[in-house]
Amino acid sequence: MARVPERNESPSAAPIGRRAFIGIVATGATSVVWGAPVYEALSQLARPFLGLLPQGVRTAFPSPDTGWRIYSVSPPYPTFDPVSWRLRIDGLVGAAQSYSLRDLRALPRAEQVSDFHCVTGWSVPGVHWAGVRFADLLKAARPLPQGRALNFVSAEEPYTDSLTLRQAMLSDAMLAYEMDGKPLTREHGAPVRLVMPQMYGYKGTKWVRRITVTERPVPGFWEQRNYDQDAWVGRSNGY
Ligand SMILES: Nc1nc2c(c(=O)[nH]1)N[C@H]1C(S)=C(S)[C@@H](COP(=O)(O)O)O[C@H]1N2
Ligand SMILES: [Mo]
Numbered sequence: 001m002a003r004v005p006e007r008n009e010s011p012s013a014a015p016i017g018r019r020a021f022i023g024i025v026a027t028g029a030t031s032v033v034w035g036a037p038v039y040e041a042l043s044q045l046a047r048p049f050l051g052l053l054p055q056g057v058r059t060a061f062p063s064p065d066t067g068w069r070i071y072s073v074s075p076p077y078p079t080f081d082p083v084s085w086r087l088r089i090d091g092l093v094g095a096a097q098s099y100s101l102r103d104l105r106a107l108p109r110a111e112q113v114s115d116f117h118c119v120t121g122w123s124v125p126g127v128h129w130a131g132v133r134f135a136d137l138l139k140a141a142r143p144l145p146q147g148r149a150l151n152f153v154s155a156e157e158p159y160t161d162s163l164t165l166r167q168a169m170l171s172d173a174m175l176a177y178e179m180d181g182k183p184l185t186r187e188h189g190a191p192v193r194l195v196m197p198q199m200y201g202y203k204g205t206k207w208v209r210r211i212t213v214t215e216r217p218v219p220g221f222w223e224q225r226n227y228d229q230d231a232w233v234g235r236s237n238g239y
Contacts, residue, residue, distance in 0.1 A: 067124040070187045071201075073221060077186050078155035078207045085191060089138065091212035092147030097140050101177070101191055108136045110174050114197035116204075117233050129195050131176035134168040138213075147213035152194055152205040152220075161205045161220030162229075163196065165213075172197050175208065199231040 082101055090096040110133045116124040134150070143165065151162045167173065176195045177184055184190040189206025196203045202222040223229050228236040 088210040089141045092144045093213050094142030107132045119200040128180045129176040130178035131174040143213045149214045149217040151212040151214050151218045152208050153210040154205050155207040155209040159221045162217035203231050
């Protein structure tokens with residue numbers, strides 16, 4: 001376990017946390033990409049240390065008017081061409097598929113209002129999502145019996161994350177193309193992102209471009225950095 005520093009201890013003196021969390025935060029056009037020293041310092045901050053962020057870093061977060069903090073591991077955010085963009089579904093399937101945005105919108109539309117929780121402690125209540133349930137999304141691809149997990153690949157390399165097929169079939173899990181009544185914005189993962197309200201936000205891969213059916217969950221970007229594979233809100237990652 002990482003040592004919890006004393007209140008008067010500076011964050012830079014904190015040991016490297018096992019659950020170090022790196023987030024690059026930016027706001028719309030006025031992107032703030034932190035310099036290497038800040039990135040380094042942040043990469044050494046474990047979740048319990050977030051209250052100890054130096055003042056300069058704290059104010060680099062967007063103002064909490066929406067409650068959201070935009071995360072990206074390798075800015076600039078991906079862009080996409082609405083005409084040529086395709087979502088690929090492959091791996092252990094009977095028939096690999098390629099969906100245009102139009103194809104996705106032609107699948108049964110699901111809507112929900114759910115709360116969003118980041119493992120670092122911020123939440124956004126009552127987010128309105130619209131998109132596609134995984135049962136509908138995977139129907140044509142026909143996952144094979146040995147295909148028991150989904151790997152979500154982001155257009156933002158090297159971000160990936162995975163779920164078991166059973167988790168993806170939860171009634172409030174979806175691949176979303178709208179947020180709060182509008183097409184997903186670029187910073188929130190346009191054109192599609194994973195929404196998994198019962199798990200922490202890092203399971204919600206943004207800018208999803210490919211879903212591969214695998215035998216078992218492939219450790220994603222944050223799992224490779226010691227976060228839990230099963231990120232249930234309130235009962236994972238030390239909570
Ligand atoms: N591609 C990609 N997806 C991502 C992330 C990221 O950095 N890159 N961050 C994750 C984390 S930790 C959180 S909390 C949410 C934040 O969603 P937002 O950026 O829309 O606020 O996105 C998740 N999906
Ligand atoms: Mo997060």
